[in-house]
Amino acid sequence: MSCTAREVTAAVRRGAEVISVHRDELVELDRAIGDGDHGENMDRGFRAVLAQLELADPPTPGAVLKLVATTLISSVGGASGPLFGTAFLRAASTVGDAESLDATAIAASLRAGVDGVVARGKAEPEDKTMIDALLPAVRAAEESAGRGGEPGGTLATAAEAAEVGARSTVPLVARKGRASYLGDRSAGHLDPGARSVALLLAAFADVEGAE
Amino acid sequence: MSCTAREVTAAVRRGAEVISVHRDELVELDRAIGDGDHGENMDRGFRAVLAQLELADPPTPGAVLKLVATTLISSVGGASGPLFGTAFLRAASTVGDAESLDATAIAASLRAGVDGVVARGKAEPEDKTMIDALLPAVRAAEESAGRGGEPGGTLATAAEAAEVGARSTVPLVARKGRASYLGDRSAGHLDPGARSVALLLAAFADVEGAE
């Protein structure tokens, strides 16, 4: 089994839905250790993605991911805009023109996305950023794909790892992004960007698992 | 019995003390229907009067009243500064160079003071201003003096009438001063200027009564 453009589009739509439902939670998380806009930024971005998906019907998974990337880049702003944008852009490049994605392709695109975020944002593990959700997720996806997992199962494992990774940011002291200005006072709070990663992956897994 | 410069000075000092003690109450009254400065204005003025009395030792009741007038005019500001200043100035003119004041002179100086306030401020009775304390006070004083009262008794009667007059401002709707902008919402509050009049007259009566 593998995912076509239709399924990737459905996954993205579901991601947008979940972000919208969790908008205020993400605002609250960012209010605690940042400037309070993360929920609004992500929600604005994914609403723009939905609008774009009404206008265009990208034919391949790569085209869907590219549309998401460019839309997020030109509508989110802040730190998360270029970072999520880069992640989707790199993922899109990696999958190329493929008609559908199997678990290995999904894991590879995740890996490319994470590498892109690291290249742009220079964050290391335990800097209390979205990286702390992304890295464990990609490792779990690679392992699952290596074991011959299905796309749905691979994304589900990745989502679980992202969730654990996001929760692991709570005790950390931030060293990147706006939360880093708080120094020790950033400890004890969940990183909003990491939470977004976990929410998005869970939404994607949900859709692919249901296929 | 009559009051010399020494007694008038003592009365003024006592007035300053009472104003200072009631500063915050006057602020509160003015905060409700004005701009909240009346207590500070009166206190600043009478502290300046005390400072002047340290430097000068006016020889006659008229000279004391004149010193109070000019000091209030140049230190109170706001509506109450020129009004109380005028009252003391007219009172000073009326008593002239007299060495001491009997009850009739006191009543006459009060009358002159009230006339001065009306001339400057154009308030009528029941406009919810200091006039509503001053007018009953001067009438009571004239009556007491006419009956051959002593200065202490005359001032005491005036102070009582002022107190009643001040309280009578509570239900009134203001038609002069800053409280007038509230329209009907000014009803239900004591006029701060009227309260100051009552406090000052009571302080004066206190001192003269004790002589």
Place this chain on the structure above:
Amino acid sequence: MKKIINAPADVVTDALRGMAAAHPDRLRIHLDPDFVVRTDAPVSDKVAVVSGGGSGHEPLHVGFVGSGMLDAAVPGAVFTSPTPDAVQAAIREVDGGAGTLLVVKNYTGDVLNFETAAELAAGEGIGVRTVVVQDDVAVQDSTNTAGRRGVGGTVLLEKIVGAAAERGHDLASCHEIAERVSAGVRSMGMALTAPTVPHVGEPSFDLADYEMEIGVGIHAEPGRERVELESADRIVQRLLEPILADLPFREGDEVLLFTNSMGATPPTELYLAHGVAERFLAERGVRVTRRLVGPYITSLEMQGMSFTLLKLDDELRQLWDAPVSTPALTW
């Protein structure tokens, strides 16, 4: 009370010291009595324009001292008119022989204190004329009140009459122009929060989280009515309708629109409201040809805003456009 101050009683004097330090080329200050004059005062043979009033409305009046606007400003204690001796001293300092025009906002305290100062100055042989600004349409019934308050119109009047004086108009002409501005200017304001007077220490009034005060003055006197919060569109309408109703601004009339922040309302909200107002007026055929947007007559840290509309004619427009160089207004 949250303020960056030392002793509350010294706030005005301490601020004047800082102002003098900040603008050594433009201003000279005098302490006890407190007043601010332009450095080149007295300017001989120029009508001197002098204003003043309680502090707490900055930049009005001290920030408008300079070439093309005020020769002197006399600040009283916070929200309290200055005393006559201070005004008289300022007049003496700036009168250049052509007489002095006093710009007074219509509050009992200001009127009485400036009246006395004018008498004192006249007694010294100085020609003094007075204009009383009373542009606040929130005060409806001026027979049963102390009369309309002077608010935003004061800023426009000081700019225009300051330009007239700078151009060499004589005292009678300056006075006539001032009266013309006063006759054609109307304002209305509102507040979202109350300011705190330093020597009081608590907010001037209490407003619930969902309330606003319509028709508020600049001393945080309660306003015309207290209503629930509304959209910017509706707020603009609430402020502009009484202004338009009061002075028959007619289709085709040329006006200056002044959108003023009461202190803490940020530029985004102010510009937003200004944009709404421009559309509102355009729809009614009122032609806005000049604008002023910013915090020019404030009420300490009050959140809120006001609109002022001034009917322009050729002379008033030219005087408005004339150069001005003060700490708060320069072009």
Place this chain on the structure above:
Amino acid sequence: MKKIINAPADVVTDALRGMAAAHPDRLRIHLDPDFVVRTDAPVSDKVAVVSGGGSGHEPLHVGFVGSGMLDAAVPGAVFTSPTPDAVQAAIREVDGGAGTLLVVKNYTGDVLNFETAAELAAGEGIGVRTVVVQDDVAVQDSTNTAGRRGVGGTVLLEKIVGAAAERGHDLASCHEIAERVSAGVRSMGMALTAPTVPHVGEPSFDLADYEMEIGVGIHAEPGRERVELESADRIVQRLLEPILADLPFREGDEVLLFTNSMGATPPTELYLAHGVAERFLAERGVRVTRRLVGPYITSLEMQGMSFTLLKLDDELRQLWDAPVSTPALTW
């Protein structure tokens, strides 16, 4: 939340509309993507100076568009960096052939988005150089953080490099001057209250009645430490000491002192603090020869203030004094 707005999501656009209406002679606005340019852009053969960042800091940057300062400003959503396409579009609109200097405040979001825009513009053959402002000494440990934030120094840098561009300096020279300003400027701020972001609806942080936040940024990120309210004298000392310690301003050094309101701090308090600061610096032999006092880089309706010190040399002083004509800064 008490604001004069319509829909929270439209605040920035609605405000831009009002700005355009208020300054028809100076500004032209473009919507979707949002940016503001001076009316005479592109000015041929002049280096274009472009800045931008999250909204909510007005007048920064949109209020500084005009002759002698910025050619374009690109406002993002409130407290959110603008996107690369918006910045790119603004660059296209104002580049006059002599290249564009981007002024970026050092926040991850701004740096990343402007970086992308610069790449895109360079790809179209436009010469682009970038200066990143990072003057906030409140951020002590810049290896364990996203680096120092760009705050008050940005205003001074935009004024000075804008003057250089207006005088005909080429891109390399403008960039060198910008780097010189950046190297010699330091800031520190504090807050008494928190602002409320329109799309959040509640204050960015909670501060008790007796508390203040020292070392706060302009996005109401919590600061260096939270302490009890103190006198103006003590607050000034708390802000100036780290600045002086960070950049060795030496006896006899000539500096520009910029006393900035974070939004709701009124002129009286600001001038008062400015006066205290001038005395504090004079006692330490630091010579203040230029000043700027006012709300120029704000955080919505936050009460608070910041100081910025810039080391001057002859060229920087002359560029500072050069004429400027923008909605918020004119001389």
